[in-house]
Each structure stands twice: as structure tokens, then as C-alpha cells.
Amino acid sequence: MLLNRKELIVKTNFSQYPIQIGNGLRHEIGSKVAHYQNVLIVTDKNVAPLYLDEVKKSFSSQQSVASFILPAGEASKSMEWYSKLLDACIAENLDRKSLIIALGGGVVGDLAGFVAATYMRGIDYVQMPTTLLAHDSSVGGKVAINHPEGKNMIGSFHHPVLVLYDIDMMATLPHQEVRSGYAEIIKEACLDDQELFMKILSIKPGELIENQGFPQHLYKGMAIKASIVEIDEKEYGVRKYLNFGHTLGHAIETELGYGKITHGEAVAVGMLFAMWVSERIYGCSLPIQELKTWMKHQGYPIDDWNELENQALISRMKKDKKALDGMIHMVLLKEIGSPSVQAIDEKALLKHLQDFRSEYLTFES
DSSP: OOOOOEEEEEEOSSOEEEEEEESSGGGTHHHHTTTOSEEEEEEETTTIIIIIHHHHHTSOTTSEEEEEEEOSSGGGSSHHHHHHHHHHHHHTTOOTTOEEEEEESHHHHHHHHHHHHHGGGOOEEEEEEOSSTHHHHTSSOEEEEEETTEEEEEEEEOOOSEEEEEGGGGGGOOHHHHHHHHHHHHHHHHHHOHHHHHHHHTSOTTOTTTSTTHHHHHHHHHHHHHHHHHHOTTSSSGGGGGGTTHHHHHHHHHHHOTTSSOHHHHHHHHHHHHHHHHHHHHOOOOOHHHHHHHHHHHTOOTTTTTTSOHHHHHHHHHTSTTOBTTBEEEEEEEETTEEEEEEEOHHHHHHHHHHIIIIITTSOO
């Protein structure tokens, strides 16, 4: 899995930062942030044994480098671990010129980024994603923790100073995490790149990260995300499109209990539902059956939420951050590459959800 090193520049209203993608970058992070004297690396119990020592060795002896290891899993994106990580920042004497490095997946990146956003009113941080799913969450500056009533309900916008994506670290991922991450690449393709969408659907079962196109799929997905963030940094307009599949996806995650299904797996179901609703509202024809068949062949657990009640899911969706004035706002597609935001009232959405579950998910692929 080789990739000629690539760099994207994300330009925000007040700054810009690079996204560097390539092989072996974890061995170079110390030299790239050599001007920071005090560094705290935040990681989790799964990642630490694999990469923490290698990352630490990249720093010079003149730099003070400490680490904080979280329990692995979505449950760490909580007030409890937010408080504990703030305590660690104080204990390590981090000041406004210090640096936090988020070495891990989306949970580590979101939590460490939120701590960086709020500690001393904001200090610098670097995103070092170790999962495919985190290619999406590491770009754009959204940082947050969960609330029992909703995912990412407590958060901020705080951009990293650098995103360093060493794709060698993808080699240790289990298939479940790979397919979870590919769901977000599919999302990005649905929003802006029909050719990428069709290339992904041509991947054979069980060959997601092994297919030759993987590095380019990753790069294109991140480029789409970066281009949208540049246009709409604070999600007042087109950035809302990045929530495609997330309205139902977040509801499933929350209602099942964090960790029972991966974020990408829940979003996969959410995308199928969003396509279903799109066809009924816009009268369009989308490749929903093709996508469903591909997902089933790749092992996505698109039926694992069957025991959840429709009304409970609707109640979760009403608490979504995009809901306004009692209306649920869903990102829909008029065609692949043409997204739109549609306000839908609760009664209509409940009917769509009931029909989707009874008429569509029961069909065999």
C-alpha cells in the first residue's frame, strides 16, 4: 500500500493548515513540530502498543513529551474523560504555547481536539489519524464529546495546525474498522464525485483496503471534505451536506448505545435511508439497490438495528443538531453529486422510516 506523498492545504477564515498523506510519516512528526517545547500525545489502549513509542522517538531530547492513554471506544468521548484529560494538561504544565497530538481514531481526535479548543481558551493540536474513519473527522476542525442524549452534542470548531496521515497505520485495522471508514469515503463520493462512487462499488468483497485504488480513494475523499470546509467553515451552508447519512446514523448509534455499532456502519444505514427518502421526495432514481447489495457483500451490518423502535429513532433525530423549529433537516440527493437539505416534519419522516424498514430492508439483495 504505497502512496506518493501528497499534501492538501485547508484554508480557513483566519489560518491555513496542511494535510500530509503518505507512508512512514509517524516517524517524522517530531521534526515537523520541533518548535513546540511541551507536547502531550493523547492516544488509546489499542493504538499505544502499536505506535506510541515510534512517535515519541521522532522527538528531540530538548522537547518534553508526555502521553495520556484513554480506554478504546466511543465511551471515552465523555465528560468524565474530558475532565481527566484537562487534569493531565494541568499536571504536565501545558501552557498556551504547548501542543496536543491526537494519535488515534475519531474518538481520540474529537476528545483531544475539544480539550485543545477549551484548555486555556485554546491551544494548538495535531491530528494523527490511525483509522480510515478518522480521515473524515480529522479534517475541518469539528471537535466534540457525546452526551447520553445525543452524539457530539458538546463541542466547538477548532482547527488543527497539521493533519499527518500515515497510511502505513491502516495495515493493522480489522475489516470492521476499514468498512466503517469506507462508508465516509462513499459519503464524500455521493456529494461530489460520481466516478469515485462507481469505482468504490467495483471493489470486490473483502478487498477494501487491499484494492489498488485505496490510496487514491482516501486522497479524493479528504480533498472533497477539505474543499467543502474551505467554502463553509462553520456549517452555515454547504458544509451541512457532510451530514449525509448521519441523521439516522447518529440516532442508531445513540439508541443502540455507543460502541454497539461503529460510526461508519451506522452512517451506511443512514445513507441508504437518505437515498430512499430522496427518491420519494424528488422523484429521482438513485443507485440505492446497488449500494445496498455492495454493502451486504462487504459485511456491513445493515440489519443490526432491527430491534429499535421507529418512534425512539425519530425522537433521537429531533434532537439532532441540524433540527430547527421542530423540523428534522435531512441531507438528500437529487442525483449522485447533487446534494440538498430538506426539512421534513415528524409525521412524514416516521412514515418514510416505517416504509423503509418494512418494504426495503426486508428485500433480499
